[in-house]
Amino acid sequence: MKIKAKACGEFAPVYPVIVPVVTVPLAERSYPIFIGDGLLSSLGRRCAALKLGSRCAVITDRNVAPLYAKKAMASLVAAGFNPSLITGPAGETSKSVTMVESCYDQLAKHRLERSSFIVALGGGVVGDLAGFVAATYLRGVAFVQVPTTLLSQVDSSVGGKVGVNLKAGKNLVGAFYQPRLVLCDLGTLKTLPKREFRAGLAEVIKYGIIYDAALFARLEKDLPKLLAGHQASLASVVARCCEIKAEVVCQDETETGLRAILNFGHTIGHAIENTCGYGKYLHGEAISIGQVAAAKLSAEVVGLSDKEVDRITQLFVRAGLPIQIKLSATQRQKLMAAMLLDKKVSAGMVKFVLAKKIGLVEPGHKINPKLIEDVLRVESPIRASIVNRKS
Ligand code: NAD
Numbered sequence: 001m002k003i004k005a006k007a008c009g010e011f012a013p014v015y016p017v018i019v020p021v022v023t024v025p026l027a028e029r030s031y032p033i034f035i036g037d038g039l040l041s042s043l044g045r046r047c048a049a050l051k052l053g054s055r056c057a058v059i060t061d062r063n064v065a066p067l068y069a070k071k072a073m074a075s076l077v078a079a080g081f082n083p084s085l086i087t088g089p090a091g092e093t094s095k096s097v098t099m100v101e102s103c104y105d106q107l108a109k110h111r112l113e114r115s116s117f118i119v120a121l122g123g124g125v126v127g128d129l130a131g132f133v134a135a136t137y138l139r140g141v142a143f144v145q146v147p148t149t150l151l152s153q154v155d156s157s158v159g160g161k162v163g164v165n166l167k168a169g170k171n172l173v174g175a176f177y178q179p180r181l182v183l184c185d186l187g188t189l190k191t192l193p194k195r196e197f198r199a200g201l202a203e204v205i206k207y208g209i210i211y212d213a214a215l216f217a218r219l220e221k222d223l224p225k226l227l228a229g230h231q232a233s234l235a236s237v238v239a240r241c242c243e244i245k246a247e248v249v250c251q252d253e254t255e256t257g258l259r260a261i262l263n264f265g266h267t268i269g270h271a272i273e274n275t276c277g278y279g280k281y282l283h284g285e286a287i288s289i290g291q292v293a294a295a296k297l298s299a300e301v302v303g304l305s306d307k308e309v310d311r312i313t314q315l316f317v318r319a320g321l322p323i324q325i326k327l328s329a330t331q332r333q334k335l336m337a338a339m340l341l342d343k344k345v346s347a348g349m350v351k352f353v354l355a356k357k358i359g360l361v362e363p364g365h366k367i368n369p370k371l372i373e374d375v376l377r378v379e380s381p382i383r384a385s386i387v388n389r390k391s
């Protein structure tokens with residue numbers, strides 16, 4: 001799948017801005033992902049092209065609203081829409097059934113109809129929540145993703161996984177429901193807190209490990225440029241990540257096989273988020289620890305070389321992400337119990353995605369819980385020399 005570059009003159013009267021477009025090819029549910037600086041002002045025009053009803057709702061959070069809601073609403077109004085704004089608290093705790101109900105109430109108040117649509121303006125939390133609301137309100141209304149964090153631009157806005165958390169675990173209630181379009185305005189990343197940007201890099205690095213050794217090598221070289229917010233590097237990396245996600249999702253939309261590779265490091269990551277309390281570790285930080293643990297498991301089980309475990313560990317360290325977690329024996333037990341609630345558990349066995357080498361992974365490995373506990377020990381002898389030497 002190739003990225004098509006489209007010339008589009010709307011933001012620059014003097015020279016055309018090149019907007020990379022990645023398509024997620026899912027037959028009649030195919031949709032484009034537009035990537036570029038300043039795209040938010042084109043939201044209304046791009047929604048108009050979808051030929052939906054005039055009533056719509058923008059769902060966002062309290063951090064994003066003051067920064068971007070006015071621009072999004074103005075663009076929709078200018079294109080002839082009648083939008084209402086729904087603003088909820090920021091953070092993982094908003095991915096809740098309570099927030100879903102609050103959104104339903106506000107949609108009903110604004111009299112959204114079957115032909116109406118919902119715009120998710122924000123990070124992965126807003127995207128997952130708003131997408132689930134869209135999937136279920138009136139048995140489904142259209143929705144558009146406008147991701148404003150690096151993590152949501154490269155991952156959560158693409159592929160149609162939407163949902164909320166339960167006390168018992170992450171994303172336990174949800175649906176597969178594809179957006180009608182994704183608009184990644186790279187300009188929104190300029191206001192993103194550094195810690196959140198680094199958390200997004202955890203998903204970026206994941207694509208290198210699971211699918212694309214050349215991307216991984218490019219990240220090793222270009223990490224300083226990405227951390228400095230270099231627009232051209234960001235645009236090409238975001239586009240490559242979206243392209244990989246589209247390539248995986250179009251082969252296995254509902255995760256019966258291949259799509260599971262996108263969960264590399266997530267089984268441990270989700271358990272960390274759940275047992276430490278949502279919000280203590282950002283999702284990207286938790287899966288950074290999870291991916292380093294999965295790399296160590298890979299070395300034990302499928303022969304990932306020490307050199308590659310080292311490269312993986314180093315890239316997360318250089319991105320400013322945590323690579324290990326100190327747990328008491330009780331906390332470790334809790335984490336192991338949380339892992340058994342993961343959606344990837346079958347017949348009581350936790351299944352892992354393991355890397356044979358950078359760029360090539362295999363899903364479906366059943367791992368002895370004792371080995372998982374061992375790699376999670378900070379003082380673990382398993383590959384500890386590598387981690388300790390570098391961190
Ligand atoms: P988030 O949505 O909580 O956003 C991070 C923080 O940044 C929030 O405080 C938010 O208000 C703020 N923010 C967002 N955009 C901003 C901007 N441009 N400027 C300033 N502040 C901004 O977190 P996230 O990392 O984007 O997403 C994490 C969520 O995504 C998790 O719930 C995770 O489970 C989910 N996720 C879903 C998928 C999927 O396929 N659906 C994939 C990966 C992750």
Ligand code: GLY
Nearest residue numbers: 159161259262263
């Ligand atoms: N982020 C995992 C998936 O979309 O399948």
